[in-house]
Amino acid sequence: SEVKKAILELKDLGMKKLIIDVRDNPGGLLNEAVKITNFFIPKDKVVVTTKAKVKKWSITFKTRLTALDLNIPIVILVNNRSASASEILAGSLQDYDRAVIIGERSFGKGLVQRYRELSYGTQMKITIAKYYTPSGRCIQELDYTNRDDKGNIPKFSDTGRELYKTEKGRTVYGGGGILPDIEIKKSKTTETTKILLNSNAFFNYATNYFYNHPSIVEPSKFNLTTSDYLLLKTYLRNHQSEFETKTEAEFKKAKEKANSEKLAKNLTKSYQNLIEKIHVEKLKELDKNKEYILNKLTTEIVKRYYYNEGVYKQKVIFDKTILQAHTILNNSKKYNSILKN
Known part of the structure; x- marks a missing residue:
């Protein structure tokens, strides 16, 4: 894959630390998220589980290959528009204490959906399952099954979130989306x-x-x-x-x-x-x-x-969230304390 090629090229150039930026990333193919996660965790580890009322749609996805690098320090950047596959990547690496997550709580898009053909060339999208991270957290934020009297869809409150444990015993929170280890709250966009x-x-x-x-x-x-x-x-x-x-x-x-x-x-x-x-x-x-x-x-x-390549070069120098990631990666004591807390 392109990501694997890029990582190998960076390693050849002497890469010592890695920032993965999935801000504004709406997601992609589930299998690709599993493959990318596998680059950094061992073979035969659970990456994500789909849980459904119908047994055949409840599936556990595990890593299949030897990792590319089990030790390189990683920071993953997320925001409130990081969704679906990008949340699977961030949530899985967080659950294995393999990366520090920085940014805003992610979108919370954790539904597995399928299309069914109807008459007259129309389709119906059916939700068949939800995504769960290795620690058992449900990624889905909105609970469509429990609408209130006015038909509104409730969101989970920050105070009522369930607690889960990472591989090393750190506390992480369920209830939708991935909550960063270091939260950077931005002013509300008017x-x-x-x-x-x-x-x-x-x-x-x-x-x-x-x-x-x-x-x-x-x-x-x-x-x-x-x-x-x-x-x-x-x-x-x-x-x-x-x-x-x-x-x-x-x-x-x-x-x-x-x-x-x-x-x-x-x-x-x-x-x-x-x-x-x-x-x-x-x-x-x-x-x-x-x-x-x-x-x-x-x-x-x-x-x-300078096209998109120039945008990335500019952000590396001036983007405050990326600068925060640099600070954490350059302080190994702080980085390790976050993952062992």
Whole structure:
């Protein structure tokens, strides 16, 4: 596999420690997760178990081969968008005390599903089992079988999580997702920030930056600052139509309705004043996620010059979670104490 090839190449280059970054990784093939886990734990070890009401769908997946490296220190990075196969990898290596997990609690996608063909070319997706890590933790976060009176799906509370033990006796927590050994909590992303990151304005600003700057420094030295953030806000102030909030969209509909009903004659000035105030407030709202926005913008800009390879080089130097991983890996006493706690 590509991962095996990359690991062997890195070992040939003298790799002494390893960071595996599965942040924003939605998962993939179960068998690949088992194979990658096998690179770091011995043969015939349980990696993941599927448990179902139907016996034939309850399956235990074990490692089949000799490991590539049983001793290299490993850190795995996860966030709330690490799901499915990436959670199997992180959870299994955590249960065997083989890697330190850093980041946010993972997504909690632990359902085994199958498609069934129906008439008229349609399909039904059926949940047949759930994934469990070697210690017995269920990866699935949402419990679809126990909806409340309003039909809402309950989530497990942090205080009510079941306790499990790793191979060396460390306490880990069930109840959905993989809880990191070192948790890095990030500020909540506001709705306004989410709208910006998915808007034409964000994409267009990065593209304009590319056309206005024939070159930038190498990725390992490129980092946006507060002055760049202020330039972005100036651009947004001058290109409001490219960055429209739901509030603005609703007011626009109301204005159009007022026009159609001949009620807008004396409302134009009030409407404009209101929209201008919304423009001011939405730019203020972005300040709550300033650092996050700058990180995302940095990625967009670097990608235009150096593609994904450049993005990785930039993150290795400036990404705070990766820097935290470096700190842990370079402190063997701390690293070992986490895995033996």
